[in-house]
Amino acid sequence: MNKPEVCIPRSNNLNSSKTYTPLDDVSHIVANKCSGQARSGETVVLKNTDFEDFVDQSHEDRTTSACIELLNKGIDSSKHNLLEDAVNYFMECISKCHKFKNLLYIRIKATHMLAQSRKDMDDFSSAVNHFKEVLSLSKLMESDSIDTSSVYLSLANTLSIMNCIDEAIQMYTECLSLYPDMYSAMYNRSMTYFGASRFTEAVAGFKEITSKFSSSIEVNCVDALYYLGRSQELIGDVSSAFVNYSAVIKFDPHHVLANYQSGRIFYDSGSYEMAIECFSKVLQLKPHDYMCFYNRGMCFKMVKEQDKAFQDFENAILFNNKYVKAYVEAARTNPNVSLRYYDEAISLASNGIPYDDTAQIYFERGVYYNHKKMYQEAVRDYSKCCEIDNTHLESFFNRGAIYSRELNKTDLALQDFQFILNQREDSQTLMERSFLYNTLGEPSLASLDLEKAERINRKDAEVR
Numbered sequence: 498m499n500k501p502e503v504c505i506p507r508s509n510n511l512n513s514s515k516t517y518t519p520l521d522d523v524s525h526i527v528a529n530k531c532s533g534q535a536r537s538g539e540t541v542v543l544k545n546t547d548f549e550d551f552v553d554q555s556h557e558d559r560t561t562s563a564c565i566e567l568l569n570k571g572i573d574s575s576k577h578n579l580l581e582d583a584v585n586y587f588m589e590c591i592s593k594c595h596k597f598k599n600l601l602y603i604r605i606k607a608t609h610m611l612a613q614s615r616k617d618m619d620d621f622s623s624a625v626n627h628f629k630e631v632l633s634l635s636k637l638m639e640s641d642s643i644d645t646s647s648v649y650l651s652l653a654n655t656l657s658i659m660n661c662i663d664e665a666i667q668m669y670t671e672c673l674s675l676y677p678d679m680y681s682a683m684y685n686r687s688m689t690y691f692g693a694s695r696f697t698e699a700v701a702g703f704k705e706i707t708s709k710f711s712s713s714i715e716v717n718c719v720d721a722l723y724y725l726g727r728s729q730e731l732i733g734d735v736s737s738a739f740v741n742y743s744a745v746i747k748f749d750p751h752h753v754l755a756n757y758q759s760g761r762i763f764y765d766s767g768s769y770e771m772a773i774e775c776f777s778k779v780l781q782l783k784p785h786d787y788m789c790f791y792n793r794g795m796c797f798k799m800v801k802e803q804d805k806a807f808q809d810f811e812n813a814i815l816f817n818n819k820y821v822k823a824y825v826e827a828a829r830t831n832p833n834v835s836l837r838y839y840d841e842a843i844s845l846a847s848n849g850i851p852y853d854d855t856a857q858i859y860f861e862r863g864v865y866y867n868h869k870k871m872y873q874e875a876v877r878d879y880s881k882c883c884e885i886d887n888t889h890l891e892s893f894f895n896r897g898a899i900y901s902r903e904l905n906k907t908d909l910a911l912q913d914f915q916f917i918l919n920q921r922e923d924s925q926t927l928m929e930r931s932f933l934y935n936t937l938g939e940p941s942l943a944s945l946d947l948e949k950a951e952r953i954n955r956k957d958a959e960v961r
Contacts, residue, residue, distance in 0.1 A: 564593050564603045571610055580618050587611035605634045605643055613651065621659050628652035646675040650682050657685065662693045680710060684721055691724055699728040719748050723755050735762060753782050760792060769796045787817035791826070798830060807831045821845050821852040828861070835865055856886035860895075867895065872903045890917050894926060901933045924950040924957075 571586030587607045594604035612627030628651055635643040653668035669686035673679060687702030703725035710718050726741030739762050745755035760775030776793035780786060794809030807830040813823035821842050828838035839862040846855040863878030879896035882889050897913030900906040914930040917923055927950035934943035 560593060560597060561600060561603075564590050564600055564607075567593070568603060568607050568610070571607065571614075575610065575614055575617075580614050583614045584611060584618075587614065601634065601637060602643075605631055605638070608634065609648060616651070616655050621655050624655050625652060625659070628655065646672050646679060646682075649675070650679070650685070653682070653689075654685060657689045657692075662689060665689050678709070680706070683709075687721070688724065691728055694731075696728045696731045700725060700732065703728060719745055719752065722748075723752065726755070727758065730758065730762075735765075738762070751778070751782055753779055757789065760796075764792070764796055764799075769799045772796045773800075785816045787813040787815075787820055787823070790816070791820065791823050794823075794826060794830075798826070803830050819845055819850050821850055825852075825858060825861075832865075836862070839865065856882045856889055856892075859885065860889060860892050863892065863895065867899065872899050875899060876904070888920075890920060890923075893917050894923075894929070897926075898929055901929065901936075907933060907937060922949070922953055924953040927953070 567586045567590035571583045571590065574580070574583035574586060587610050590607040591604055591611065594600040594607065608627055609631045612624045612631060615621075615627060616624035628648055631643075631648050632645060632652070635645050635648070649668050649672035653665045653672060656665035656668060659665075666686055666689055669682050669689070672682040673686075676682070683702065683706050687699050687706065690696070690699035690702055703721050706721040707718050707725060710721075722741050723745045726738040726745065729735075729741065730738035739759065742755045742759045742762070745752050746759065749755070756775045756778045760772045760779070763769070763772035763775060773793055773796045776789050776796065779789045780793070783789065790809045790813040794806045794813065797803075797806035797809060807827060810823045810827040810830060813820055814827065817823070824838045824842035824845070828835035828842065831838075839858060842852070842858050843855070843862065846852045846858060852858070859878045859882040863875045863882065866872070866875035866878060876896055876899055879892040879899075882892040883896070886892075893913045893916050897910045897917075900910035900913065910933055911930070914926050914933075917926045918930075927946040931943040931946035931950065934940070934946065
């Protein structure tokens with residue numbers, strides 16, 4: 498029997514199905530050229546002095562004062578999550594600035610904040626257009642006064658959320674051409690590759706990050722190191738992945754995902770005790786994680802600790818009562834209550850809960866009924882298994898054996914045995930049919946099947 502697989506979380510958060518959302522700019526702490534600037538997405542109340550190099554500061558200039566007031570009102574509204582109000586203030590500010598060349602800087606700032614507000618409202622298409630407008634307007638400035646790198650970053654992040662992968666990567670690259678050491682742009686670009694299943698490119702990106710920032714005390718590379726390992730695992734380089742997961746755990750012993758993936762690798766390599774240790778660490782941090790209970794239960798099952806395995810499968814069900822895999826494994830682990838768990842698993846699978854081998858559940862419940870001599874129920878489940886998967890020859894054999902030995906339905910038994918023999922030469926089926934022919938008073942046919950079965954067995958023995 499093939500060793501069952503443990504489960505892989507669908508996302509970075511073990512209890513979450515959300516897709517990856519890029520980080521905003523945190524690179525100013527490591528990029529000297531960005532030092533002292535506001536981070537992307539932050540709001541800072543702007544004073545008249547912010548524009549002293551660009552705007553005539555005369556208090557008599559009502560247009561300038563009005564624009565600054567509208568801009569600050571918009572920023573204040575953004576800080577209090579009054580996004581509709583913020584949008585209105587920014588748009589009015591932009592409208593007033595439009596006709597005055599000396600107010601271009603204020604107009605750019607307002608457009609940038611408008612783009613950010615649109616993004617925060619999940620109006621990503623409008624946000625993209627506004628970010629692009631900021632980049633276009635910035636080219637009209639006589640001095641290099643606009644931090645376009647942060648605009649490129651915000652634009653790239655928005656495009657990534659919209660799944661515009663190639664354009665997002667292009668904008669991250671533009672950002673990095675201005676500031677090559679911007680951690681957030683490097684990380685987000687690599688995560689965009691990862692989210693698009695372009696794992697080879699993700700590996701290259703994360704390697705660059707860990708190489709460039711590994712000695713920095715200001716940048717935490719643990720997540721980049723984890724996703725380097727995950728990307729390597731997904732392209733089949735499991736040994737390198739394990740090395741990086743171990744490095745992550747050394748830096749952060751409580752890193753949930755690194756412990757989780759290390760547990761999976763230990764399980765796949767047969768190091769079940771080590772896998773149990775990793776999954777136990779995860780459960781200390783996330784005590785309601787049903788998938789981790791299931792995985793640890795599989796490890797206990799492999800080391801024959803059936804009681805602990807059953808308890809973990811029950812806990813998995815406790816925290817997700819629609820987790821079909823846990824019901825199936827609970828049924829396999831504890832024969833005393835297996836029927837109840839098989840019934841629940843079949844009920845869930847029949848009502849649209851995903852499970853990759855529903856036919857096998859029917860087969861196993863059929864075996865349970867067979868052992869209990871509940872032959873009609875067993876035939877019903879074997880038949881359902883055959884209906885779902887007509888390559889499941891064990892179900893045809895078991896059903897045929899019940900027809901032959903218990904229910905006296907010899908014609909149906911012969912049909913099942915012949916179906917199997919049409920697919921392959923099988924000594925067990927030939928011997929069972931030989932027994933049936935003898936009971937039917939057909940000794941010559943029985944003898945032929947027995948001779949064929951013995952020949953197949955001799956051939957198999959020679960091969961072994």
